Amino acid sequence: MTSTQFKSRLLCDKTPLEKETESIDSIKRALKNPLSQYIIFGIILIALQALSSLGDELRITIIKVSFMSALGSTLIYSMVSIGFCLLLGYSGLASLGTAGFIGIGAYCAFFCLQEWNVPYIVAILFALAVSIVIGVLVGFISLRIEGIYLAIITLGLAEILRYALQAIRATININLKNIVLFGTKIDKTTVYYLIVIVLLILMWITSNMINSPTGRAMLAMKNSTSAAQAYGISLMKYRLLAFVLSTCYAALAGVMYMMYLRSVSTSMSTLFKLATSLNILGAVIIGGAKSIWGVLAGTFIMYGLSPMFLSDVKFLTENPTFITLFTGFLIILVVMFYPGGLAQLVQLGKIKISAFIKKAKEKKYGKSI
Amino acid sequence: MTVFDNLASTLLGSLPSISVLVLATLAVTLIFKTSYTTNFAQGVISAVGSYLVMELMLFYRVPMYIGILAGITAGILIGLFIDIVIFRNGRYVNAIGKQIITMGMVSLLVGVIPFVFKTAGLEAVYLMPMVALNKYVVLSKNIAIQINSLVYFGISAVIVTVVFLLLNLSKWGLGVRSTASNEQVAGMLGINTYVITAASWAIAGALGAVSATMYAGFNMMSNSLFMTTIQVNAFLACILGGFATFYGPVLGAVIIPLISALIGFTAIYIPTLSTWREVLVYVVLLLLILWKPQGLFGPRAVRKV
Amino acid sequence: MAKVFKSLLLGICDKTIMRLKNSSRKYEILQNHRVESSLSRQVKKNNAQLYKLLVATNTAEQIFDIKMYKAIKQYDLSAHWTQRAVNTKYANVCFSSSDNIDVLNTAKRLHAEQINEIAKKRAIYVEKWNQRKQAYLATHIDNQTVIDKSKQDFEQLLQNACGEIDAQFETKYAVAQDKIKVHQSITDRKLASALERKNKLLRNEFQPLSEDTVLSVKDLCMYFGGLHAVEKLSFDVKKGEIFGLIGPNGAGKTTVFNCITQFYKPTSGQLLFNDKQNQTIKLTDYAVHDIVLQGISRTFQNVEVIKEISVLENLLIAATRFYTSSILEHALHLPILRIEEKLIKDRALNLLELMGLSTYKDWYAYGLPYGILKKIEIARALMVQPKLIILDEPAAGLNDTETAELAKLIKRIRDEFNCTILLVEHDMSLVMSVCDRICAISFGKELATGTPKQIQADKSVQEAYLGVVEE
Known part of the structure; x- marks a missing residue:
C-alpha cells in the first residue's frame, strides 16, 4: 500500500457524460444485488397483507382472506424449500426426512407456546436447538451412507420422528391466543409479518452462503468427494452444516406453521407425512435446485397456485386431487427435459432473447468480424 | 399363557406382514438392480392394482381370481409405462433423476386414482377375505393361526421361489444379473438390456399388485397412499440386507417384521413399550444399517480415487 | 489408548x-x-x-458540446457498424476460395449508400443542434472571472x-x-x-528428517484384505527435485499416493514429511482434509475438476481452508470475506494467467477439452502454496506436443514456485526427460531407485516391463 495509490484516484478524469451514465448503472447494480431484491420482495408481500387489512376495515374485499392465508402457508413452505435447496442443490444430499423436521418445529412450538407458556422467541430458540441436535445426527449418518441410500435412511428417520412425536402426544389441540407478538396480541396478520421477516432473513443468509467459499465447498463436495477432501474440505463439517441448516429452516417453518394455524385440533400423522417431503422435493426440483427464486417459484406451484388463484374453478373444487396429478406430471416433464428446473428455463429464455436482440442488431448494421 | 405361547403367537402373527413385505422388497430390488434407482412409486402402483381388484369385485361382481389377474395386468402396464415411455424418452435422466421421476409418478397416480376408481371414495375398507377372517387353525391350547396368514405365506413363498428360479435358471435371470453388474458391458455382449429392464419393471408391477391385494386383506385401504409404510419398510429391508445380492433384501424383509414382533412380544411384559413400538423398530433398523452400511449380507466396498 | x-x-x-x-x-x-x-x-x-x-470550470459551450456529442453519437455508431460489415464481407471473400467479387462489390455499394444516407441525416441533425447551441449560448453568457476562480x-x-x-x-x-x-x-x-x-x-517417536529431505516413505505396506497392493516400499524425496514413481499397470503407484495423502490409511509403515515450518510430521496423524494444510497438494488420475462451476471458482475451491473468515461471517457476508475474496481471487487470476488459461476463467468446466482440465488441476494444486505437489499421471490422455509442453511446465513450476514434485507416469519419454530421480516398483515392491540412466540400465526394471528374458 502506498499513498500515491490513493492520490491517483483523486484526479477526476471522468467526463460529466460518464458520470451521468454511472448513476443509471448504479441503480441497475443495486437491483442486481440480492439483498435489495429480497427487500423489494418483502415490501410487496407486506403491502399485499396491508391492502387486505385495509379492505377488511373498509368492509370491501380487495384481496380475499383465503388468498392471504394460502400465501402465508406458501411462504412457510418456502422456508423449508430454501433449506432443502441448500441440501440437495448444493451439497447433493437427498433427504426425505423433511416432514419429520417440520414436525419437530411444530411440536416444539406447541409445547412451548401452549403447555409451558413461554415467549415465542424462546419457542423458536428451543426448536432451533432441538433441530440442531437432529441435524447433527443425520449429518453423521450421511457420512456413513451416501447417495440413493441416504434418501431411504432419512425416510426411515422421518418415520421414527413421526411415530415418536405421535407417541409423545397423539392429537394436539392448538389454541394459541395469548401470545404477544410485536407488542400486540397474536393474530393472523402479525404472524404473517413475522413469517415474511423470517423468510427474508433466511433467503439472505442462504444467498450469502451459496455465494461464499462455504457454498463453493458444498458444491465441490457434491461433485467430487475426493477432490474436495484433497483440498481441505472436511466432508463431516459441510455435511453436518448442510443438514443442520436445512433442519433448522424446516423447524422454523414448523414453528411458524403452528403460530399461523393458531387454533386447530390435529395430529402429527395428518400434518406431516411422506407426501409433505415429496412435495418439498418436487418444489425444489421444479423450481431448479440451485436457484433461490426458482425454488420459491416451485413452492408456489406446489402449494400456492391452486388455493390462491384456482379456488374458484369448479372443476378443481370437485376434484381436489387434480392438482396433485398436475404437479406429478410437471415433475416428470421437468426431470425428463429440463433438469435445471424453471430456473434453467428462464436462463434459456434470457439467452434466446439476447440472441434475438443481437440478430436484430446485425440485421440493421451488418455482421461484425 | 406361557412365555413360549406369547412368543410363538406374536411371531406367527407377523406372518402376513412378512409375506407382503417380501414381495414388495423383491419388486424394489429387481428395479434397483436393472434401473439403478429406487422406485418410490412402488407403493402407489401396487395400490392401483388393489383398487382395480376391489372395483371389479364390488361393482362388477367379477370372480376374485380374475380380479387379481386384472390387478396384476394393471401393475405390469404401469411398470412398462414408466420404463418405456418415461425413462427411455427423457433427455437427461440419471439415477437421481429416475428416483425423482418415480416420486412424480406417486403424485400423478395419487391424483389419478380418485378419478378412475369409485372405491377410492369409500373410507377404510378391507379387501378380499381370502378364506375367512375369523377362521383359525389351532396349533396348541393357546396358539392359533389365521388361515389367511397361511394362505398368504404360501402364495408369497411360491412367488418368491418362482422368481428366484427364474433369476437363476432362465435366460431373463441371466440377463438381469449381468445388467445388474454392468449395464453397458451387458449391452455390448448382446444382451438386450431394454427388454430385460422392461421385463423387470413388469414383474415388479405384478409383484406390487399381489402384495397390495394381500395387504388390503388384513389392513385398511384408507387412502391411495396406504402402501407407504410397506414401501418404506421394503426400502429399509433392501438396505438392511444389502442391494448387492438378491437374497439379502428378501432376508431383510423377513427380519423387519420379526424385529417388530419381538418388540411387540416384550411389550406384553413392559406395557409402556407398546406406544413406542414403531419408534423402537426403526431405531433398531437404523442402528443395524449404520453398523453395516453395505448390508448384513453385502460385501465391503473400497473407494477408488 | x-x-x-x-x-x-x-x-x-x-x-x-x-x-x-x-x-x-x-x-x-x-x-x-x-x-x-x-x-x-x-x-x-x-x-x-x-x-x-x-464542471464549474467548463464554459457554457463545452457543457453544451457534451450534450450534443451524446445526441449525435448514434449516427457515428451506425456508420461504424456499417463500415465493419463491409470489412467482414471483404474478409470473407479474401478467405473463401470462390472469388465472388461481385457480391463484395454490390455489398460495398449498398453499404456506401447506407453510409451516405447516415451522413446526410447526421448533417441535418448537427445543423439542428448547432441552431440550438446558438440559442443556448445567447442566453448563457460565460462569466470568465467565475471560471478562472473555479479553476x-x-x-x-x-x-x-x-x-x-x-x-x-x-x-x-x-x-x-x-x-x-x-x-x-x-x-x-x-x-x-x-x-x-x-x-x-x-519427539522420541521418530528421527526428524534432515533439512533437504521433504518426504520419506519407509516400509510402507498397504493390504486390501488378502491383496498386498504395496509391500515394504521405501524411498526419500529430496527438496526441490522431481521424483518419478514408475511401474507397470497395477503396480500400486496410485495406492502409494493415496497412502501419502491419507485417502487410505496404510496398514503399516512410516510416512514422514517436512511441513511448511520445516517441522517433521507423521502424515498418518492427519485426516485426509488436513493434509493440504501441511503443504501437500495433488492432482487426480481421472481429472476431478468440479464441472458445475467456473474455472476460476475451481481454483478458489482449493483455497477454502485459506480463508480466515468463519462460516458465520460467510452467512452474514461481512466485509472481511469480501476483502479476502478479492485477495484470493487475484492470486487465482495470476495463476490462470501463468498457465495461459485466462480466456477460460469464466467458462464452466463442463465440456472443456481434456488438456485444459489437466492444466486447471495443476493450477488448482498450486493455489495452496504447496511444498510438495503430487501429480497422478499428468500426461495421460495428452498428445505429444501437449506432453512436451507439460514437461516444460513441470520444470517451470519447480523453479518458480519453489516446490518439490512427485509424479506417477506411464509416458516414459516424459519421466526420463523431467525426473531427477526415479523409483521403479512392481507389484508393490521396490525394484530400483536412481537417476533415469541408472533405471534404464537396471535389469530388474527391464524384466518387469518386458518380461523375463530367457537366455
Missing part, C-alpha cells in the same frame, strides 16, 4: 497453531483494510467537490487533498503497522509455544 490420546492432543495442537496463524493474518488484513477504507472515504469526499469545481479553486483543492492524503496515510499506516506488529508478536509467542508443545509430542 495412549496412541489415541496422543493423536487427540496433536489435533488440538494443530488446531491452535492454525487458529493463531489465522488470527494474525485476519488482524493484518482487517487493519490494512481499515486504513484503506478511511482513505478511500477521504478520496470520495474530495472527489465530489473536485467534480463540482471541474484556481480546483487546483488548490487538489493540492490540499494530496497533502491531506499523504499526511493521513503516513500516520494511519504507521499506526496500523505498529498494531499489526504488536499483535503478531503476541501471536508469534503463542505460536512458538504451540509449536514447542507439538515438538514435544512428536
